[in-house]
Amino acid sequence: MDPPTELLTEQEAAVYDRQIRVWGVDAQRKLSKARVLVVGMSGVIAETCKNIVLAGVGSLTLVDDSKLTLEASAANFLIQFDELEGQGITLAEACAASLRDYNPMVQVKAEAGSIQNKPDSFFGNFDAIILGRSSISLRKHVNELCRKQGHRIGFYSVDCRGTCGSLFVDLKSHSYVSKRAKDDKDARHELTYPSLEEALSVPWKSFPKRTSKLLFALRCLEDFEHAEGRQPGHVSSQDLPALLAFWKSACEAQKVAENLVSEPLFQRLLGSGSSELPPVCAILGGIVGQELIKAMSGKGEPLRNYFFFDAADGKGIIEMVAPK
Amino acid sequence: MAMSDSGELSQQMYVNDVQKEKVLMVGAGGIGCELLKTLVLTGFKHIHLIDMDTIEVSNLNRQFLFRKSHVGQSKAKVAREAVLKFRPGVEIVAHHANVKNQEFDIDFFKQFSVVLNGLDNLDARRHVNRMCLAAGVPLVESGTTGYLGQVTVHIKGRTECYECQPKPAPKSYPVCTITSTPSKLIHCIVWAKELALAKLFGDKGQVSDLDVRSTSNEDNAVSNDPDEAEFFEVRSGESNRSYAERVFNRIFGQNIVTALQNEDTWKARRRPDPLFLDKVLTEEDAATQNNASSNDGTVSAMASLNLKNPQEIWSVKDNARVFLESIRLFLEKRSKDVGKIVFDKDDQLAVEFVTAAANLRAHSFGIPMQSVFEAKGMAGNIIHAIATTNAIIAGLIVLEALKLLSNRTEECRMTYCVEHPSGKMLLMPVEMAEPNPRCYVCSETPLVLELNTATATMREVIEKVVKRKLGVTDPVIMQGATLLHEAGEDIEEDMVAYYRALLDKKFVDYPTPITTGVVLTVEDYHQDFRCSLHVKHRDTFDEEKEPEGMVLTGDLASLNTTETAAAPTPALDAPSKAENGHAEEEEEDENVVMVEPAPKAATAGTKRKLENEETHPTEKRLRASEAVPVEV
């Protein structure tokens, strides 16, 4: 049994009126208790933060100690232009200031320091963690820490590579309410999620034929960056021959045909380098935002467990990747 | 597939492309704020933005360019200022104006490479569609409701226009359902706001009738009881409280008793229970309450009765107390508004009155009651809106604009954003449909207008057909080369008198009688809209199904037959909301009308099926201003 309904304040009722009509007061109350951590203030993370702050999460903590540069503001509208001149303010601090302004009812703070150096206990302070562009090893590490905590921590990792975007979700186990089609009554559902490690271990050969090409292309690119000792996104068109060779051996190891991914897709991913296409950030940030809202409020069916978007064909595709 | 396979869509290339382009955005609301942000981030440098609205508190959960301190200011202007803070070098021209204004003429539209709509109403969408067709500028159209959204591209001659397919008409209900036999809460809400509220506090000149009537005698829907009008006046020496009680007993009690006498009506229906105050409230319940204003000074029956939770469903007793208290407050605290009240979702007292009246009626008829929050949503046609869907839709609009501007129109798609994945797809692109050759907006299809030429007048045709069905704002009507009607400001005085003389003349009495075979031309210079109406005489019309006494169809073939059953053309049957007197809907920034059911996954990427929606005959109906439900 849920506790008796707490009333929303007059201000909450007025500002959140239109969305309460979508997900209800109960969901809004749960959302307003969620503590969210985001790491890496990229364009897609800026979009995500805007969406969840407007929706009214309880608190949002930003981690990104990097400096304000023109490049950092390319797809990030949370950075005011005049701040670029200023010294001594971090990207997280600049973004937090804008977000507080969007919705004074949400506690937004910038957490200093690098995510790699945070003690394990730090992660226990949150109900959801969203990683922006980050190495595959950091993602696995944080995902494992999330799964070890006493309470459920929703894990999201999201990245926009030029015209392409991807999202991974691990809610461990999740129960939610949704309306049944036959009688419009609320029904409870249970979902389980594989960890990132488990999802990555699924052999390529076992994937259905129509699986999104982006899944394979992005994995190959990330493994390539890791093997070459690059920062994620630090690639260019000149890497194409090396990447294709890397792809060839990956296909041999996985026992799949090389034409699983076409060369132009690799060209396009490499050509984007570290840049993000703003409309793709908006789309991806919208999806992450709504997924987080569903997970934190327990209302509506969250996606399981990958989402891919490619501006070239305009498709937004969900893939379920789990060991058999 | 140039874009997917050759990597053409690299950041450098398109940014250089779009910097030179000039684009027009119509709407700075939910989609508009997101769109403006995404456009400037993408590199657009010359943007015109039109929006006539001002900022409201309920916008703040998604229109992220606005703050509480901006409430009441122009959306277009504040949005411009907010965006310049993160992209100072961009040229944004903000127009705080109605897109239908004369200043936005065809030449104005012609200066843009593309027009991007983030609009909230059918009427403005139709107008912009026509302006884009006239100016030959491609249009990207969009809409959202809740988790659902849609983006379409309209290119003159290449794809269907916005009006090629019928749009679901605002939901309406037969008069008898509202006055006599409600079966859903929405029927009671329509009754409460269109009849009860209007009768007690609205314009007395407007006829409305609160009596429960039988279904068999619809003519009685408008009361001709001379005592009835007087009954709802406050009598001399009567306290406001006694007046409220008298009204209660009449509309929830005596009227139901009267209706029950008509046995035929209730043969196959549950009989309603009359409600009389002495059975609902005890003397203590009825005692007057405390203070009559809430914290911010709004007059509210809930505040004076200490009912705090808008989500709570009141007991019958509380509904009765709110009903009585809201009448008292109207008479005592809002006396200057009495006689002119029209339902407005932002009028707290009107919302409370409508909720209580609808719930009491619902209770009588065995219909479950609702909270004031839900009733307000139903009565005010409040569209469910969230930031995330708007952000996604804005991103999709920009992607379509990029394809249009780099001449990759063959790659343009119509995209659905769905709540539950269809197949594996959450964002589902489908190919755009071709123009509908029978569309009266983007093709030259003539229309047939059937009416009784012995009784019909120009005034009726203008109101019922030209404005309501064709969506024309300032019509010019001609018979051959002879002007019969012209609207606008700069018309010669003698012509004004001439047109006025014709306005109420029967068609057969015209200098050249307007009868079967006559072709009337309807034009709107501003919209560059033109169509022909082929007149056809018919003696009688079905009062039930054709209450307007005229029928407009799009099929020329019927001209050659003598007797044709009235067959309304779907595309013509979507009156705009503005014309139904529901100005409050215009305040919403997203629009449910736009969203159509998404096709199944199997059809994605292939041609969209052209589904002709079934339309209802234009029955005598009351508009419910209820959001059209969308199922995906």
Ligand SMILES: [Zn+2]
């Ligand atoms: Zn058309």
